[in-house]
Amino acid sequence: MRRSLGRYELTRELGRGGMGVVWAANDPDSGREVAVKLLAPRGRGTELTMLERRFLREARLTSRLDHPGIPAVHDHGSHEGELYLVMDLVPGRALDAVLESDGPLPVEQAADVARRTAEVLAYAHGQSVVHRDLKPSNLMITPDGEIKVLDFGVAAALEPQPGETRFTAANATPGTVVYMAPEQAVGKTVPVSDLYSLGCVLYELLTGSPPFTDGSPFMLYHQHANEPVPPLADRRSGVPDGLRTLVAALLEKKPEDRPASAAEVAALLTAWTPVLPGPRSATALAHPRLAEIAALRRSGRPARALEEYEELMAAPGVGRADLLAARAGAALCVGALGRTREALDELKSVLAEQRSLLGAGDPAVLDTRYEIAVLLVRTGERHAAVELLRRLVGDEERVLAADDIRSGRTGSLLERLRRMV
Structure with missing residues (x-):
C-alpha cells in the first residue's frame, strides 16, 4: 500500500x-487533511491520452471555481509520472449512502438539497463550466448540513479560457447514464443538460430511485x-403539485423545453424549502x-436610478x-x-447568489423573492407566483420583526391574486 505522494502522506x-x-x-x-485524486492506472495507449487530458482539464477548470458549494483545489501536478489533484477533504455523507440507509427524503x-445544488450549478455555468456527471454520489451533505457538489472531473468548458482548447473525444460520453440527459448521450452537452441530471x-430524492434504472x-x-x-x-403521494410540475419540466426530453x-x-425551489435566519444581514453593512x-x-425615475446603480456597480471596493x-x-x-x-431573469440570478452568500433567511433574500413573485404576476405566471x-x-x-414595514406585504399580494383567480 502506498503511503506518500511527494509531500502528501x-x-x-x-x-x-x-x-x-x-x-x-x-x-x-499546511497542517491540514486533504483529498488527493490520482489518475487511473495506465490502460490502452489511446485511453491514456484521453484520461490525462481530461484530468488536466479538471485541474484547470476546478481550480478557478470559487464557491462555498464546491471543494477548493489547492494543488495539482505530476509526481514520478503520476498525475494528481489536491483538494478540500469534505466530511459527511454522500446522498447515495443517505438514500440507501434512510430512504427517500422529506x-x-x-x-432544499436540489435548490442548493442548483445554486452551485448557476455559479459554475456562469463560469462556462458544465458538470456533466451530477448524481447522488457526487453530492455530499456535511455534518453542519451544507451541500457540496463533488467531482467536476468530466466538466467541459462552454467557452474555453484564452489559450485553452475545447476538449471532445470521439465515442466518449462522460457522465453516468442513469442520470444523463438525452442530448449528452450523443455528445451535445449544454448547461441545461445538468438540469436534466x-x-x-x-x-430519486423524492421516490428512492431515479426515473429509469433497468436495462443495458x-x-x-x-x-x-x-x-x-x-x-x-405513482411512486410517492403527497408531493406538492408545483414541485411535481417542476420535476417534470427538468426531465423534458428537449433542452429548450426545460427551465432556462x-x-x-433555484428560485422556483424556494417555494418548498425551509428558511432559517441568515448569518448576517445585508442591510447592516449596506453601501450608503x-x-x-x-x-x-x-x-x-427608474431610468436615472438605473444609471446610478450601474455607476455604483462599476465603482471600486x-x-x-x-x-x-x-x-x-x-x-x-x-x-x-x-x-x-x-x-425577472436577472432577479433569479441574483437570488441564487444572495442565498449562497447571505443565507436563506436574510431580509435581502426575502425582498428578492417577493419581487420575483411580483414580476411573475406581470408576466401572467400566476400559478408560479402563488407557489412562491x-x-x-x-x-x-x-424572520421579519412585527413592526417591519415589509410585514404583511406577501399576504396582501397573495390574497389579491386569489381574488383575481
Whole structure:
C-alpha cells in the first residue's frame, strides 16, 4: 500500500471511479487533511491520452471555481509520472449512502438539497463550466448540513479560457447514464443538460430511485430519449403539485423545453424549502448609496436610478452583498422600464447568489423573492407566483420583526391574486 505522494502522506483510500482513486492525505506544509485524486492506472495507449487530458482539464477548470458549494483545489501536478489533484477533504455523507440507509427524503429536505445544488450549478455555468456527471454520489451533505457538489472531473468548458482548447473525444460520453440527459448521450452537452441530471436526482430524492434504472446502457439511453418519465405521483403521494410540475419540466426530453437556467430552478425551489435566519444581514453593512438610489427609483425615475446603480456597480471596493443589492435594484428599474422578462431573469440570478452568500433567511433574500413573485404576476405566471408567495408568507413571519414595514406585504399580494383567480 502506498503511503506518500511527494509531500502528501496518504492515509486511507476514500473511493474509486472512472477517473482514478481518491485518498485522504496529510499535508505537512499546511497542517491540514486533504483529498488527493490520482489518475487511473495506465490502460490502452489511446485511453491514456484521453484520461490525462481530461484530468488536466479538471485541474484547470476546478481550480478557478470559487464557491462555498464546491471543494477548493489547492494543488495539482505530476509526481514520478503520476498525475494528481489536491483538494478540500469534505466530511459527511454522500446522498447515495443517505438514500440507501434512510430512504427517500422529506419533501422540504429534497427541495432544499436540489435548490442548493442548483445554486452551485448557476455559479459554475456562469463560469462556462458544465458538470456533466451530477448524481447522488457526487453530492455530499456535511455534518453542519451544507451541500457540496463533488467531482467536476468530466466538466467541459462552454467557452474555453484564452489559450485553452475545447476538449471532445470521439465515442466518449462522460457522465453516468442513469442520470444523463438525452442530448449528452450523443455528445451535445449544454448547461441545461445538468438540469436534466438534477431532475433525475430530485426524482430519486423524492421516490428512492431515479426515473429509469433497468436495462443495458443502450436501453437507458433509449428510455431517457424516448420513453415518458414514470409519473412521480405513482411512486410517492403527497408531493406538492408545483414541485411535481417542476420535476417534470427538468426531465423534458428537449433542452429548450426545460427551465432556462439553474438560477431559475433555484428560485422556483424556494417555494418548498425551509428558511432559517441568515448569518448576517445585508442591510447592516449596506453601501450608503443604495438607499439613496432606491429612493430615486421609487420616486418614479427608474431610468436615472438605473444609471446610478450601474455607476455604483462599476465603482471600486464595493462588497459582494452590496453589488448583489445593486444588481437587484437595477433589475427592478429594468422592469419598471417595461423589460419585465429581462428583469425577472436577472432577479433569479441574483437570488441564487444572495442565498449562497447571505443565507436563506436574510431580509435581502426575502425582498428578492417577493419581487420575483411580483414580476411573475406581470408576466401572467400566476400559478408560479402563488407557489412562491405561499411559502414566503411563513418565512417572512419567522424572520421579519412585527413592526417591519415589509410585514404583511406577501399576504396582501397573495390574497389579491386569489381574488383575481
